[in-house]
Amino acid sequence: xxxxxxxxxxxxxRIREHQYRYYVLDDPVISDLEFxxxxxxxxxxxxxxxxxxxxxxxxxxxxxxxxxxFASVAHSSPVLSLSNAFSQEEVRVFHRRVxxxxxxxxxxxxxxxxxxxxxxxxxxxxxxxxxxxTRGDGTTGEDVTANMKTVRSIPLSLRKPHGSVPxxxxxxxxxxxxxxDFAELNHQRDEAGLPVFANPRNAAAGSIRQLDPRVAAQxxxxxxxxxxxxxxxxxxYPPTEEDSLILLKELGFPIPKHTFCDRIEALLSxxxxxxxxxxxxxxxxxxxxxxxxxxxxxxxxxxxxHSPRWQLAFKFPAEQVETRVRDIVVQVGRxxxxxxxxxxxxxxxxxxxxxxxxxxxxxIIKEKDIRIGDAVVLQKAGDVIxxxxxxxxxxxxxxxxxxxxxxxxxxxSSVVIRLPGExxxxxxxxxxxxxxxERLIHFASRQAMDIxxxxxxxxxxLIGQNLVSDAGxxxxxxxxxIQLLPRQGQKSAENLLxxxxxxxxxxxxxxxxxxxxxxxxxxAAWVLAEHFGTFQAFLGAxxxxxxxxxxxxxxxxxxxVSSREQxxxxxxxxxxxxxxxxxxxxxxxxxxxxxxxxxxxxFVVTGTFPGxxxxxxxxxxxxxxxxVSSAVSRKTYALVLGENxxxxxxxxxxxxxxxMSPDEFIELSSSKEEEDEY
Ligand code: IVH
Numbered sequence: 199x200x201x202x203x204x205x206x207x208x209x210x211x212r213i214r215e216h217q218y219r220y221y222v223l224d225d226p227v228i229s230d231l232e233f234x235x236x237x238x239x240x241x242x243x244x245x246x247x248x249x250x251x252x253x254x255x256x257x258x259x260x261x262x263x264x265x266x267x268f269a270s271v272a273h274s275s276p277v278l279s280l281s282n283a284f285s286q287e288e289v290r291v292f293h294r295r296v297x298x299x300x301x302x303x304x305x306x307x308x309x310x311x312x313x314x315x316x317x318x319x320x321x322x323x324x325x326x327x328x329x330x331x332t333r334g335d336g337t338t339g340e341d342v343t344a345n346m347k348t349v350r351s352i353p354l355s356l357r358k359p360h361g362s363v364p365x366x367x368x369x370x371x372x373x374x375x376x377x378x379d380f381a382e383l384n385h386q387r388d389e390a391g392l393p394v395f396a397n398p399r400n401a402a403a404g405s406i407r408q409l410d411p412r413v414a415a416q417x418x419x420x421x422x423x424x425x426x427x428x429x430x431x432x433x434x435y436p437p438t439e440e441d442s443l444i445l446l447k448e449l450g451f452p453i454p455k456h457t458f459c460d461r462i463e464a465l466l467s468x469x470x471x472x473x474x475x476x477x478x479x480x481x482x483x484x485x486x487x488x489x490x491x492x493x494x495x496x497x498x499x500x501x502x503x504h505s506p507r508w509q510l511a512f513k514f515p516a517e518q519v520e521t522r523v524r525d526i527v528v529q530v531g532r533x534x535x536x537x538x539x540x541x542x543x544x545x546x547x548x549x550x551x552x553x554x555x556x557x558x559x560x561x562i563i564k565e566k567d568i569r570i571g572d573a574v575v576l577q578k579a580g581d582v583i584x585x586x587x588x589x590x591x592x593x594x595x596x597x598x599x600x601x602x603x604x605x606x607x608x609x610x611s612s613v614v615i616r617l618p619g620e621x622x623x624x625x626x627x628x629x630x631x632x633x634x635x636e637r638l639i640h641f642a643s644r645q646a647m648d649i650x651x652x653x654x655x656x657x658x659x660l661i662g663q664n665l666v667s668d669a670g671x672x673x674x675x676x677x678x679x680i681q682l683l684p685r686q687g688q689k690s691a692e693n694l695l696x697x698x699x700x701x702x703x704x705x706x707x708x709x710x711x712x713x714x715x716x717x718x719x720x721x722a723a724w725v726l727a728e729h730f731g732t733f734q735a736f737l738g739a740x741x742x743x744x745x746x747x748x749x750x751x752x753x754x755x756x757x758x759v760s761s762r763e764q765x766x767x768x769x770x771x772x773x774x775x776x777x778x779x780x781x782x783x784x785x786x787x788x789x790x791x792x793x794x795x796x797x798x799x800x801f802v803v804t805g806t807f808p809g810x811x812x813x814x815x816x817x818x819x820x821x822x823x824x825x826v827s828s829a830v831s832r833k834t835y836a837l838v839l840g841e842n843x844x845x846x847x848x849x850x851x852x853x854x855x856x857x858m859s860p861d862e863f864i865e866l867s868s869s870k871e872e873e874d875e876y
Contacts, residue, residue, distance in 0.1 A: 202243050203250040209240040213256045214355075221351035221420070222452045254326050254355035259348050259415065267409065268340035271329065274368060274428060277319060277336045279504060280312075280487060280511040282859060286466055289488070292510045293462045296490055299499050306460040306491045308439040309468055311475075312511050313422055313454060314482040314549065315374030316403045318346065320423075325356040325363035332406065335795060345406050348415035349373060351422075351452045359448035365431035369451065371423030375402040376480045379418040384551075397549035398482050420481075423451040439491045455479075458491070473514050482549045484861070485513040504836075504856040513859065516577040518587060521545040523572045526557065526601045530609045530632035532640050533716045534624040538563060538601065540574075540586060548578040555584040559621045560603045567591070571598035585808050607632070628766040634668070635661055637714050641669040645720055645821055646712035647701040651694045659683045668766065669712070670773025672698050706733055706781040713770075715761045717754040720817030721826065725749050733781040737762065737771070794823025795867055802830050804847065805840025807860055812840065815863070822867050830855055838863045 213236055220226045237256065244251045251258075283289050296305045317333040330346030331339035346352055356363045375383070380398040387394050395401035405417040423446050429435050436442040443453045457472075459465050469486055476483045488510045490496045496508035525541040537556060544553040555576060557563050566589060568574065573593040574586045607614050607625035609632030614623045625633065635657055642652035649672070660666045665679050675698065680691035704712075710733075711723035718726070729747045730736040744755045761767050801819045803812050803826065815838060816826045830837055830849040836858045837850040850857055858866070 199247060199249070202247045206240055206243045206247075206250050206255075209236055209243070210252075210255055212236060213240065214353075214357075217256065217350065218353075218357065218450055222447060222450060256354070258354065259350065268332075268342060268407070270334070270338045271331055271341050272338050273319065273331070273334075273336070276503075277317070277333045277339070277370070278501060278506060279336070280509055281502075281505040282485075282857065282862070283510050283512045284515075284859075289466060289469070289510065289512060290462060292488070293465065296495070296499070296508065300495055303495075304460050305495060306458060307465055308443070308456050308458055308489045308491050309465070309472065310424060310454045310456045310487045310489070311472065311479060311481075311483040312485040312487050312513075313372040313374055314397075314399050314484050315372040315421075316399070316406055318342075318371060318373050318406070318421070319427065320346065320352065320369050320371070322356055322364070322367040322369075324365060325358075327352070327354050340407070342406050344411040345408060345414040346373075348411055349419045349421050351420045353450035355450075357448065357450040359445070360433055362432045363449075364429045364433050366428065367426070367430075367449070368428040369423050369446065370425040370427055371421050371451070373402050373406055373419055373421045374398060374481045375405070375417065375419055377482060378480070383417065399549065421452065422454045422481075424454055424487075435493075437493060439489050439493070439496075442493075469512055476514065483514075484548075485511050487511050502854055502856070517548045518575050518577045519545050519547045520573060520590065521552075521576050523568060523570055523574055523586075526563070526568075526570055528604060528608050530607060530625055530630060530636070532633060532636035532714050534607075534626055534630065534633050535622045536603065536607070536614060536624060537622075538603070540568065542574075542576065545576065547576055547584070552576065552578070552584040555586050557586070560601075560623070561621045563601055569594075569598035569600050571595075583808055583810065609633070628764070629667070631661055634666075638666065638669055638672075640714050641712045642672075642701075645817075646708055647704055648708070649694075649701045650697045651690070652697065656694070659686070668770045668773070670770045670777065673702070673773065673777030673779070702777065702779050703782060704779075706731075706736070709733060709779065709781045710736060713761070713767070716757040717751075718758065719811075719813045721813060721820050722750060722754055724820055727781075794821070796822040796824030798823075799835035800825045800827050800833055801836055801838055801863075802827055802834050802846060802850075803838045803840070805843035807840045810860075815840075815860070818863075818867060836863075 213233070216226065216228060216233055216236075240255070241257050244255065244257055283292060319331040319333070319339060320327060321329040321331075327343070327347065329341065330343040330352075332342055333339055347354060356367065375398040377398060380395070380401055383401060384394040395404065401417070402419055405414050405419055408414045424443065426436065426442050426446065433445070436445050440458070443456060447453050457468055459468050465488065472486045490499070490508040496506065499507040501507055522543045523540045524543060526538050527541060529537045529539055531537055537558065538560065540555045540557055542553050542555060544551050546552075557568065566586065568586060568589055573590040575588050575590065576584060577587050578584050603614075603623055605614060606612065607627065607630055610625065610627050610630040612625050612627035612630060614625050616623045627633075635654075638652075638657045638660070639654055641647055642649035642657070652672070660675075660683070663679075663683060665675060666672060675695065677688070677691045677695060680686050680694055681688060705727070707720070707724040707727035710718065710726055711720050725747060726736055730739060741755055741759050744750060744758055745752065796819055801816075801824055803815045803819070806812070807815055819826050824835070827834065830846050830853060832853055832855070834850070834853075834855045836856040837846060838858050838860065839847065840860065847857070849855075
């Protein structure tokens with residue numbers, strides 16, 4: 199037994215050493231096979247003699263069973279984020295500010311890639327990993343210790359660089375999925391018929407937030423650490439960013455590649471170098487982080503509620519790639535609008551593979567002169583929505599064909615019309631199956647009636663069997679109807695009916711939103727619900743009464759009035775009434791919403807967003823528990839910045855209000871998004 203204990207300890211220390219060489223130093227000295235042999239010898243010993251097992255044994259990465267959920271844990275100090283710069287000028291402004299504080303002494307900077315992963319905090323007590331937390335809302339995070347332990351580049355115990363380990367250590371870093379592994383993971387998921395992840399960040403976040411650590415263990419996650427948040431014991435807090443990185447490495451943490459510089463011109467040219475370098479990095483980056491090296495100087499500059507003033511994230515402009523337009527297809531939306539969409543040769547851009555891009559409307563196609571067969575430049579607007587930037591006209595061969603908007607609806611062959619003053623063509627046939635499909639998907643969506651299990655696939659089945667002609671019919675479905683559908687059994691029928699039944703009681707704003715009236719997005723629906731209080735009052739309101747509602751414009755009023763007059767809407771409302779739908783007063787729902795990730799935060803949204811209306815961004819804020827305001831003030835939590843912003847941007851800068859790009863906003867909101875993934 200003692201012999202076994204001794205041998206196990208020896209193996210552990212060798213395995214740790216080799217893991218350190220592999221993950222931190224990137225300099226392995228033995229083959230994978232030799233490593234595996236050692237590892238399996240250790241596992242076997244520990245199985246044979248369970249008494250010799252220690253919690254930080256390299257074999258202990260995959261913990262026990264499924265945890266019931268993640269406990270919330272308060273952070274010891276706020277976990278801040280970074281303020282963003284998008285131009286050289288902003289970097290110069292930052293530098294000037296640093297100079298003011300440096301008082302004659304030349305500042306120096308450390309530049310690191312901004313790793314596009316999941317921000318995590320680790321705590322080590324007496325050298326042992328005792329807690330792994332997500333950033334959460336910056337004040338409280340989730341305890342994801344079990345999953346964090348499965349990440350092989352995270353040390354379970356600290357090395358002793360100076361003979362001792364800190365009695366307590368808290369570090370911050372980023373868990374990520376390497377680009378290659380991401381591609382492989384998606385390939386496997388695709389083959390297994392599972393949904394693929396949109397990008398490595400989502401895959402990493404989804405994996406760390408998996409309730410079953412065994413699933414997390416199968417994902418080849420890695421981590422990099424860049425900040426010591428707290429260190430106690432004999433080793434003092436390092437005086438500079440550089441020393442901090444060195445110490446992290448000595449303690450056993452993998453650290454990001456980094457460069458140094460001290461003059462503004464050097465800083466700017468290094469940023470340019472990083473911009474090229476990023477494609478060679480094994481992980482996705484959307485920028486670099488510039489940090490004042492000397493903590494003393496940094497601390498004197500202080501922090502806002504959101505970000506330190508001595509660190510800056512420089513966001514790279516969107517990555518642009520070349521691809522080809524294979525075809526332009528036309529999709530019919532919920533309100534009958536025909537949207538042309540480019541089908542592309544699949545390409546990887548800004549972290550995911552893209553095979554289609556919306557072209558919005560005919561005018562845009564004409565303006566950009568996009569033809570079928572064209573080579574085009576593609577980028578993701580706000581790093582999220584794919585868009586065609588330009589056509590590479592000199593690559594034309596003559597075989598390209600111009601796109602023509604169909605004169606008949608591609609779904610129901612009714613004549614399409616273009617309303618005066620509108621760019622969009624629409625199909626106005628009440629019975630158009632494509633519109634019905636979109637209306638039902640919208641009605642059942644999480645933001646509307648939230649009917650679980652009623653996604654696009656189920657909607658297609660129901661329409662295919664002529665079981666529904668509008669959303670009202672959902673409430674009259676029978677178990678037998680559903681069981682007869684392909685791939686549906688008794689259990690799935692029961693579940694779906696239960697979900698439909700549950701949706702009979704929903705807050706009024708959701709019901710109004712679910713109706714799918716043009717111009718009535720989530721925000722308008724919420725405002726209308728607050729104003730009228732009951733479904734009856736909303737339906738009965740005169741145009742004048744509607745116009746009185748704050749933030750409801752004349753277009754919206756016209757749209758509400760005309761949709762109420764439609765026969766199809768009348769039929770739908772009658773069915774909903776017969777089914778016994780009960781709309782709750784708004785205050786019955788608000789507490790739940792207020793708990794969203796944006797609870798208690800006020801946002802101002804400015805500028806235009808490619809592929810999204812400002813209203814949609816605002817609706818997302820409200821849905822996630824936040825508030826929307828039209829003017830920037832000191833109370834504003836953040837300004838979400840679209841393209842061509844107006845004076846609000848200046849106001850925000852002058853008040854020191856945090857400025858968020860659309861993707862940051864999505865990142866902030868995504869703690870909710872991730873909840874029911876995978
Ligand atoms: S420093 C006070 N360095 O980017 C903020 N952040 O908003 C300390 N990130 O979620 C962050 N790579 O998790 C820093 N090399 C790096 C980073 C990095 C990625 C993340 C961070 C945060 C976001 C910035």
